[in-house]
Amino acid sequence: MKQKPPLRIGEEISIKIEGLNHGGEGVGRYKGFTVFVPYAVPLDLVTARVISLQKNYARALLQSVSQPSYKRVSPLCQHFEKCGGCQLQHLNYAEQLKFKRDIVRNALQRIAHLDVPVLPTIGMEEPWHYRNKSQVPVGLVNNEVRIGFYEKRSHTIVDLKCCPIQHPRNDKVVNTVREALRKNKIPLYDEKKHTGIVRHIIARTSFSNAETLVVIVTNSRSLPYAEQLIQSLQENIPGLCGVVQNINTRRVNTIMGQENITLWGRSYLIESIADLKFHISPHSFFQVNPIQTGALYQKAKEYAGLTGSETVFDIYCGIGTIALYLARFSKKVIGVESVEAAVKDARQNAELNNTKNVEFFTGLAEEVVAKLIESGYQADVVIVDPPRKGCDQKLLSAMSEMQPDRIVYISCNPATLARDLKYLSEHGYESMEAQPIDMFPQTSHVETVVLMSRL
């Protein structure tokens, strides 16, 4: 017989929080029924109002904390809870690291049925101001210029004055552009009417080189008062290396369009990881946390177990960072990436670092890798670093047919990581060890590197 949930929508309940779900929301049980309470911490006793009810669980909004947990800390950010970018600022950092290890362990056990050793999460010494890229929407709200973030579950923009996980220079860009837009009355994009001009601002700062690239995304080719905007940036942003206009006239949620116009300076940023230099253009992916990227690549190298005689595939290679990092310890590295601009950067990066034993191919990994194998390419070690949706099954199948000795899987999504490891474990590979790395402190996201060996 179907049991009736022991609570109603609108009811206020007192509940002890026992754990966190994979999104970092508090989880408790009310008369045996599971309740998710965002922004509650394990061992908090809270009052929460039920806002939705499903067959197996309810969701409730935190009203007050009657007995705070010892794991609770004060969030640094004034926008926390409104912005939605961070989910864990109220949880102490050591607990954040434990939570991330548990998320990885649970995903591997539940989805892949794998009992792999999961090492303690590699955390940051200073888990703030680590992000190198800020990407914010621009719009008019009640006739006021707003640049910041969308309020949760809405498209109303809230002004962002300061984001404590960003490099401070990126905040400075946002505040400078806001002032310049206000002062010069530059027309702003209206999402509903698809009118106006300035849509998004992107600031990218290099940690090693202390330079900043600003991209202004516009709904038209013209950008009135561009000179004034550039001048404000030059006056306020130390290390400004370039201002680029990106044209996106389509009525879509994708932030950037295809075309870039360099308005001032250069159209790329230079960043270093270890002793390598990387050229990053506006469309190219680069890890958002340069400090932890060093730790990630170091682990990938250790798992790759290179002796100098191996051919390595770096699949989903972006601007060739891992390929170039490993090229010094391998016979040859082959990179595969779908974004043309990133492959162009990768080839330039090979020249910049005087690396000859790398070759890059443009296209979808699921198509290109199979063709490379057909034409005789073979790998001893394969590194994959896919986006959140994980690897296409065609790619996994091609990889297992190629039979490299080791596969190093780098993932920013434990669920798709587990799904893909399950496939590979059914096709001749054993997962040896998983290393979570905290690339995204204060958020519920986690990066993981896994070593798989051929059986």
Ligand SMILES: C[S@@+](CC[C@H](N)C(=O)[O-])C[C@H]1O[C@@H](n2cnc3c(N)ncnc32)[C@H](O)[C@@H]1O
């Ligand atoms: C998580 S990033 C990793 C980049 C790189 N390994 C790094 O550490 O900077 C994923 C990359 O995969 C690329 N990508 C996404 N889907 C792809 C596909 N189907 N085939 C090839 N590359 C793809 C993206 O453009 C992005 O550069």
